[in-house]
Amino acid sequence: MSADTRPARPSAIAGYEDWPAYVRQHPRYRAATAAAQELSDALGVPAVSRLQEVTVQWEETYDGVTTSQLSWQLGFGPATTGWLVRPADSAGPLPGVLALHCHGGNKFGGADRLVELPTNHPSAEAARAGHYDGHALATETARRGFAVLAHDSFAWGSRRFDLSTPPWRTASALEARRAQWREDGVVPSEADDYNASAAFHEDTVAKTAGLLGTSLAGMVAHDDLAALDILAGLPGVDADRLGCVGFSGGGGRSLALAVLSPRIRASVVTCMMTTFQSLLPAYLDAHSWLLQTPGLWKLGDWPELTARSDAGFLVQYALADELFPEDGMRQAHRVLETLHRDGKYIGAFWPGGHVFTTAMQEEAIDFLAGALHLKTPFTTAL
Template sequence: MKRDSDAPLSGRDLRGIEGLAELVRPDPFSSLAADRIPGALSDVLGVPDLTVPVAVTEGETWTRDGVDGVHLRWNVGFGPDTDAWLLRPAGDASTLPGALAMHCHSDVKFYGKEKIADGPGEVAPAVRVLRSEAYGDRAWTNELARSGMAVLVHDVFGWGSRRASVDTMPQRSERYARLRLAEAAARGDELGESAAYEIHAAPHEDAMAKTLGLLGTSWGGVVVREDLLAIDVLAGRPGVAAGGVTVLGMSGGGARAALASALSDNVRAVGIMSMMSTFDAMVDGYVHEHTWMMLNPHIGRAGEWPDIAAARAPRPLFVGYATADDLFSVAGMRAADTRLRERYRDAGAEGSYRACWVDAPHSFGTEMQDAFLAWHRDVIAAL
């Protein structure tokens, strides 16, 4: 498989290091055979050891808008417990296929699972704003549960119940946060708890990335470890069908789905929404728009995003592309689509990859959601 372009790398994100980029640019990422990508990916991410006992406890239960929910909690071996919600169609006690729904990044770390799922409480104003912009005003995981799935949605390292407390953040990032907070106060802005927290969390992501690298891991490595644990939690729950679970998410959640799918044998289908491009297309002003969780150091030595997403072909894969997405170029999306089709053709499974193109900004809106649900019903019925 050939690289998208043999032209020298150039772009806004490479100003001043164009020559270096050509010297260190890996040989075509796609030259790696699919069966080599998971091992290479695990190595470059520095995925921490998974062999920790996970004891799941159950808490509050509720029924809301046609969905039964139960609060689950477990510890991943460090830090605060992971909070999660398991959602099912109300009153349905049958064995159902499972789905792990992954929340986005969206520069909102105060909340995790609440961004994409309705639980027992009220929806926070900040979450309502995010959903209106990114999810068509839907709690799409509840929609997935109502379609006949057992859906687990959990907080992951850095978000919600797993977020860092401000008093643990380093002085350098806190100096920047205090300047931002002082500017907001001078403007007369009244920041709530969650908005103030995001000002602290933004510079802390860079600081944490350095520390994780020093420890031999990465944002993506720590996050995918927690997602792999959650996959196994869901697959082992009573009332969840054997044969693996679906993993899906939008933006940062889509990156998480791609990484987890590549590294897990316990996945049956994958949905990646508004998170797909070749790397060459990202260096023209897109790299610094994205989280460390998506662009981990050395990830290019394992493969580009379409190579990672297709690493387990012929596993069914749905990718949603938003043509007005300002975080990815259309050229990069179309190049990724071409590479995914090549990967699935090489696996003898062209029909197992579905591309959905919508005229929308960076989002997983109702049109894309409905397309995914229809595709997913057909996939589950065929398995």
């Protein structure tokens, strides 16, 4: 078969063919301090282009909160979907919180796992039940008096890659998974099939990012910085009182965002803190490319990155966390106590595994309320 008659090879970055040009055309994100700039450079965070208009797709008020579905285009890849959740009939500017969804092995969905919607997709319900103790974190936080923005980040939900025709390496691994499902009598859902494909495809995304001089974490940080700009500019949001909260991969995003943007006054990092050394050799496979950016250790250990931010940090540890050894978490805690003798760090150890429990969520919201000087009376369904 001649080269001219060979079947076309599927795109390895379907839906994102304009991604390379965007990265080439946008210089590195310029941080406010030299210390933050080093993280921007290490992750390869592209500068955020000037955003087009944010569109309100719909808005509904129920159960004490008003939820608005928003969308915006970042200049490459599919448009972003996000949800703004705020107390119904709230008066005056509210402190803003960016709620950052976890990795969770679920890229079919994104921030929908954090928001109570008129109709939630089963994959969002499963993520909420498995990782958030059944709660919609963004909605519950809004009930306490915050304006909360939860958005799909790069490669998740509305920003996912088109894997309907997977590239050949992903297709080969996916076929093996499908064969196992057939042997086991399992009929996968659309989300199951996509998430299996996306798990294999993450290596391809990371390779592409590395070739472009960025990283998976850098591209996610790009989307998070854009969402933070949107949150800060929304009517009724106090741009001087902004925080972020995330569990697992979202916790890593929360740490990075607090370093990259001085707008963040308070950051909650839940089930995403240890030393890099403690991951060697047995815990590396527990984590995705979202944590393991090549060369990141050159800047210092994971807990040491917090010293590059002026934000206050609440770090929550789960003592039986399957993804982190206890000695690594405790060593990180000691490092953080040493670095933040100014009182800007609180470490909390909780029983149980890799779950953002109800009690942990209450502690996180209380921390944000104190750090961002919440004035609205608290109400919560947690």
